[in-house]
Amino acid sequence: MTDDPIPRRQYYLTRNAVTEVPQGYRCVELDTWNVVCDDSFTVLPVLADGRRIGIVFGTVLDVESRRSGDEIRLGDDLADPIVDAFEDVLRGLLGRYVGLLDADGVHRVYPDSAAALPVVYHKDEPVVAASPLAIPSVSHARDFRADLFEAVRWPLISRGCNTWVPGKLTYYRGVERLLPNHYLDLKRWEAVRYWPRDGQRDDAANGGSADEEIQTVVETLQHLFDRIASVYRRPAMPLTAGKDSRLLLAVARELVEDGTVSLYTFGGSDYEVDPHIARRIASDHRLDWRPLRIVEATTSEQKAWLRATGCTVSSAIREIHPTLRSLDADVQIGGLGGEIARGYFWRESDRAETEIDPVELLFRFSKPPHPELISSLEAWYEGVGHLDTYTMLDLAYQEHRLGCWAGPQHLGLPPGLDYIRPLWYRPIIESMHRLPPEMRRADEFPTRIVETCWPELNDYPYNSFTDWKGYWKTARRGVKGAATTVSNPRMAAYYLSRKYVSRDGVDAVVATLRERT
Structure with a gap:
């Protein structure tokens, strides 16, 4: 055990005996494995044929109603192999979670579809954890790689703040990251891709039916919001001038109009585009919305943020994350993930066969x-x-940008409320992968959903002011x-x-x- 305390709302997984459980944590045993996790985590055993084959822990929302009390039951007569059945369970969950499969000689760890509850691991210990400093033997003073950190961050026009590192790398010696769509084989301590498999999706180069996928996404998201509203008492959702927050607002129309889901925006100045647009939408439609006064993090809070996130998230959220403490909610619903539907890393000249090294x-x-x-x-x-190149680039966004940046930032957000991202639900991601390339190039996915659910919202500009302030912003x-x-x-x-x-x-x-x- 080092002098670096394990940050809050994290975990580590080990086969070693746990002699000391940090304050605010508990130890859960699964055969030969010990999971030391935050007290706030839900821990659900997964049972098949009356025996425990694994657990899922974290923020776990059971979308397909497989949960029975404090466990998930797969049934007594499985038609599919244990591995397929376990992966199917994970596919039907929403939230920030990790799945541990330990049955029939198979030992694996799975992150959620965006690694919102991250998985890093140290082969030599061996230990799995949410961040490098959650591993008991890792020391920031000894193991942090300042040389790599400086090499990654210095050239970027972001005040040197764009520090996320792609792939399996972390900034700590001996610690590697498990990307979304992979599991960690705990026998060999190797990462193995398990999605996409043949037959699990249409190639993005060919695409599916736009109308069918839009309808599927709308129905799925509405079901997700119903489940969220049935579990949480005070859901809150950010409203910005962007497309993804407008998409979620449109889908959740009934719950927002009746006040079940409240809205908020960082900042309140009408010279900032997010509160400018949000205020007009909320006023015109009489919605429960309020601006949140931005609270800047102190130097010590920013230092704690960096260590909690593995130093991979140094962007603006690091500086203003304390703002969320004033949110009167028990769950925050965010719009991250829609970039997959707009081909975020695509270029105009890209084709399905374009070679990208x-x-x-x-x-x-x-x-x-x-x-x-x-x-x-x-x-x-x-x-x-x-x-094909389109699919490869979309996986690059999901696995590197979400898995190495968006996911880890949740480790630094204030405790006291859960964080749920509906667009990270696996079936939604699958639908986004199937959208036709021409729709994605035109960024029509969010506006089509808005047109389907609440067309009046498309009358407000996206990421732009409604008056002369647009010129002010440009200047x-x-x-x-x-x-x-x-x-x-x-x-x-x-x-x-x-x-x-x-x-x-x-x-x-x-x-x-x-x-x-």
């Missing part, structure tokens, strides 16, 4: 061509090389960009080189970095 993908991630990042993505490519952005160029010419030069550099120049940089390492 790890260096190009790092460019799309806005990451430097560091040799360790390249090697990490080369290993990831081995599992997706047979897929302010220009001044801010000029100030950045003057104050940090190195950063500005790097941005321009990334935007206009030739591929030969990129290859030369990579070769130089390889020589130096």
Whole structure:
């Protein structure tokens, strides 16, 4: 045990004897495994044929009503193998959770579809945990890799705050990350891809029927909101000027109009586009909405945030996360994940057969061509090389951007309420993968859902003001960009080189970095 205390609302999994359980935690035994997890976590045994085959723990919302009391029962006469049945259970859950399968000689750990309750592991211990510092033997002072941290963050125009690291890498020696759509084989301590399988989805290159997928998503989301409203007493949902929050608002129309789900927005200035649009929507439709006064994190709170998240989330949420403490709710419903439906990493010139290598993908991630990042993505490519380019890029978003950035940030959010992301529900992700490419390029998915559920909401602009303030925003952005160029010419030069550099120049940089390492 090191001097670094385990952060709140995390866990670790070990076969070693647990001699000390941290305050606010409990230890749950499963055969030869010990799960030390936060007291607030739900822990559900999974039973098949009357025997326990595993557990699911975290924030667990049973969408398909398989839960019976404090356990999940698969039935006494399974038609499918244990592994398939267990994975099917996970597919029908919503929330932030980890599944541990331990039956018939199979020992596996599964994260949820976006790793909102992350899984990292240390092969040599061996221990699985939510973050590196949740592993008892890991020390920040000894194991943190400042060299990699600086290499990843310094070149980016984000005040050096875009620190998420793709692939299996973490900033701690010996600790690797398990990406979404993979399980960890606890016999070999190796990550294995299990989704997508053949027959589980249509290729994104071909797409499905847009009308059918839209209808499926609408019905599924409405069911999810009904389940959320039946479990929680005070659900709250952010309303911004963006498309995904408007999508969720439209789907949850009945629950929002009757006040079951309340709305809020960070900040209240009418010179900020989010409260500007949210205030008008709420006023016009008489919705329960309020602005939240932004509370900035102290230096110590930001330090605690970085350590809780494994130092992979240094963006704006780190600075303002205490704002959520004033939210009068027991669950926060967020819109992260809709980017899969808009081909976030696609480029206009991309086609199903376009060849994209790890260096190009790092460019799309806005990451430097560091040799360790390249090697990490080369290993990831081995599992997706047979897929069309569209599907590969969408998996890159789900697994690297969500799994390595969006998921870990939940470890730093204030305790006291749950965090649920409906668009991360596995069947929703599957539907987004099946949308036709032309719909995704045009970013029509959210507006089509709004048109289906609450068409008047499409009358308000997206990410834009309704009046002259749009010109103010453009002018302010220009001044801010000029100030950045003057104050940090190195950063500005790097941005321009990334935007206009030739591929030969990129290859030369990579070769130089390889020589130096």
